[in-house]
Amino acid sequence: MSVQIIPQPNKIKMYQQSFIIGPNSAICYQGESYAGEFLCDLLGLAHKKTGDINLVIDDTIRHEEGYFLKISEDGIMIRAKTDQGLFYGVQSLRQLLPASIEQNGICSEIQVAQAEVDDEPRFRYRGFMLDSVRHFFSVETILGLIDLLALHKLNKFHWHLSDDQGFRIDIEKFPKLSEISSKRKETQCKGFVLPWTKRLDHTPYFGIYTKEQIRQVVAYAKKRYIDVIPEIDMPGHFLAALAAYPEFSCTGGPFEVRTGWGISKDVLCVGKPQSLQFVKEILREVIELFPYKHIHIGGDETPYDRWKKCPDCQRLRAAQGFQKNSELQRYFASEIVSFLKNEGCEVVAWDEILKEGTFPEVTIQNWSLTGGKRIIRGIKEGQKCIVSNATKYYLDYPFHVFPLRSTYTFNPELEGLSKPDAQNILGIEAPLWTEAVDSALRIHWQMFPRLTAVSESAWTLEENKSFESFLTRLEYMNKRYDALGVNYAAKASYRYDGKPRILKVFLAPDHVATLEYQKYYMTKE
Known part of the structure; x- marks a missing residue:
């Protein structure tokens, strides 16, 4: 599978399998999160207590702006130390989805390639x-x-x-x-x-x-x-x-x-x-x-x-x-x-x-x-x-x-x-x-x-x-x-x-x- 993300993530693995996002998918995040709000608005999906797209604050992530993105058969998980890191993870996920989402959100089922991205910036x-x-x-x-x-x-x-x-x-x-x-x-x-x-x-x-x-x-x-x-x-x-x-x-x-x-x-x-x-x-x-x-x-x-x-x-x-x-x-x-x-x-x-x-x-x-x-x-x-x-x-x-x-x-x-x-x-x-x-x-x-x-x-x-x-x-x-x-x-x-x-x-x-x-x-x- 080809990588579509700019800037190029520093560590990324792409797989042949895919995960399906549809109009009934939901986004889960805790507390106030602009990253979560942005993703809900972008995809036109609801914010719920449980969902197949999860944004999680994780103190074990090393870099303040870093993130870990995993797309598997079980769903999509973005982990980061800060909401800023989650926001950058969302930008990477965004680029793995078709450009049509920019105007229409998720109107029908979309296949997104399974991947693991472990990323942080070179410069602050x-x-x-x-x-x-x-x-x-x-x-x-x-x-x-x-x-x-x-x-x-x-x-x-x-x-x-x-x-x-x-x-x-x-x-x-x-x-x-x-x-x-x-x-x-x-x-x-x-x-x-x-x-x-x-x-x-x-x-x-x-x-x-x-x-x-x-x-x-x-x-x-x-x-x-x-x-x-x-x-x-x-x-x-x-x-x-x-x-x-x-x-x-x-x-x-x-x-x-x-x-x-x-x-x-x-x-x-x-x-x-x-x-x-x-x-x-x-x-x-x-x-x-x-x-x-x-x-x-x-x-x-x-x-x-x-x-x-x-x-x-x-x-x-x-x-x-x-x-x-x-x-x-x-x-x-x-x-x-x-x-x-x-x-x-x-x-x-x-x-x-x-x-x-x-x-x-x-x-x-x-x-x-x-x-x-x-x-x-x-x-x-x-x-x-x-x-x-x-x-x-x-x-x-x-x-x-x-x-x-x-x-x-x-x-x-x-x-x-x-x-x-x-x-x-x-x-x-x-x-x-x-x-x-x-x-x-x-x-x-x-x-x-x-x-x-x-x-x-x-x-x-x-x-x-x-x-x-x-x-x-x-x-x-x-x-x-x-x-x-x-x-x-x-x-x-x-x-x-x-x-x-x-x-x-x-x-x-x-x-x-x-x-x-x-x-x-x-x-x-």
């Missing part, structure tokens, strides 16, 4: 990031994505909520962040293009999440065992906030929310004590909305142009005895990290924060193509790390730039690390930047099946992975995607297995996502 951090700044997405879209993350046993949703092109979270103490920073007068078309070909759409753009909407997303994700990690990017990528409050910049403005992509030279002034207080007050309100230990403070791609000419920044540099402007960023990050630690938070930041050496108080998110040596050095010195290698895990690249095979076969336990050192890698995350993504359909196209491959690398031990097996199982998953209305990338696109073409050109993001999307991914020879 298995994430996806969505940029809601370059383009804004409805709460309904976000909730749908969370359901898809849960199907793939992912447990972190990193939500990029501020940048040069917008500020997307309502902050009561600073109302102009909603009134001004959430709006831009127009938007660059065609994603990333050469400067002399850039054009704007001349259409005002707006988007803000209210606190109530954020609470709705957080509660929905929490029920599905997904932590929502907010990101407020600073001190760079901060122009939208400065458009509303220019007094916290080096020059005093005036500024507009950025309409084009790329990076603004105008950044937060780290030499003014009131700038620190400004971001601390923002973060204080953010913390109240996201009851998880992790919070992301960005820290990437910060130009030092303004700091070099800023009297306040240079005064601070002299007072602290700093030799380089990069030390100002380290100083700023240390102040913010100290504040967040006192608030009970664990801090995540992009890997540029390591320019001045290891930063043990922070979990580093490794994305850059130029910081490999400092990342390896930091990990060897005990630095905790999340791997988001841009050429492997970024979801906004087309497949003939970075083929699906290269994503799947990349080992996130980076070269040059010993086994003990590799324990400092907490997991992996696949970011989706949305310069060229403006709809739920296009999100799906960019996410799948690259995120499908990432989910397997996050869950399945390296020795249990096989790209050829993955492609076979992906055919089954595509049927489930069809039933769920997922607009995954065309096979002709993701099956590309030639030489990577590094020069990419994003075309207009307003095309309807269809199976013709691959023609919009082009390269210049």
Whole structure:
């Protein structure tokens, strides 16, 4: 019997015999169990005191997220240490059933292959990031994505909520962040293009999440065992906030929310004590909305142009005895990290924060193509790390730039690390930047099946992975995607297995996502 499950379980035995589930089957679980509720809703079956499908909490299961699934002639049993483990066992059982259950539940007798699955995740951090700044997405879209993350046993949703092109979270103490920073007068078309070909759409753009909407997303994700990690990017990528409050910049403005992509030279002034207080007050309100230990403070791609000419920044540099402007960023990050630690938070930041050496108080998110040596050095010195290698895990690249095979076969336990050192890698995350993504359909196209491959690398031990097996199982998953209305990338696109073409050109993001999307991914020879 073939295995149909993604991510591939770490131990699985399939048998020729099958067990029959029918409309009269019942599901048994004790107490409150979202895993049980989910399975009842999915299959359209009743919850009863006894049944042929049993979900059982078992303290002998080793891993908090692990599970044991047994399908025999006597019925179906899922055992786990926690309800989260039961939920992941349910996701595996779900994939052993026909895709038609996604729409119809159990309407007639269905044969399910007998099997034994003994499974637990490779990494404890298995994430996806969505940029809601370059383009804004409805709460309904976000909730749908969370359901898809849960199907793939992912447990972190990193939500990029501020940048040069917008500020997307309502902050009561600073109302102009909603009134001004959430709006831009127009938007660059065609994603990333050469400067002399850039054009704007001349259409005002707006988007803000209210606190109530954020609470709705957080509660929905929490029920599905997904932590929502907010990101407020600073001190760079901060122009939208400065458009509303220019007094916290080096020059005093005036500024507009950025309409084009790329990076603004105008950044937060780290030499003014009131700038620190400004971001601390923002973060204080953010913390109240996201009851998880992790919070992301960005820290990437910060130009030092303004700091070099800023009297306040240079005064601070002299007072602290700093030799380089990069030390100002380290100083700023240390102040913010100290504040967040006192608030009970664990801090995540992009890997540029390591320019001045290891930063043990922070979990580093490794994305850059130029910081490999400092990342390896930091990990060897005990630095905790999340791997988001841009050429492997970024979801906004087309497949003939970075083929699906290269994503799947990349080992996130980076070269040059010993086994003990590799324990400092907490997991992996696949970011989706949305310069060229403006709809739920296009999100799906960019996410799948690259995120499908990432989910397997996050869950399945390296020795249990096989790209050829993955492609076979992906055919089954595509049927489930069809039933769920997922607009995954065309096979002709993701099956590309030639030489990577590094020069990419994003075309207009307003095309309807269809199976013709691959023609919009082009390269210049």
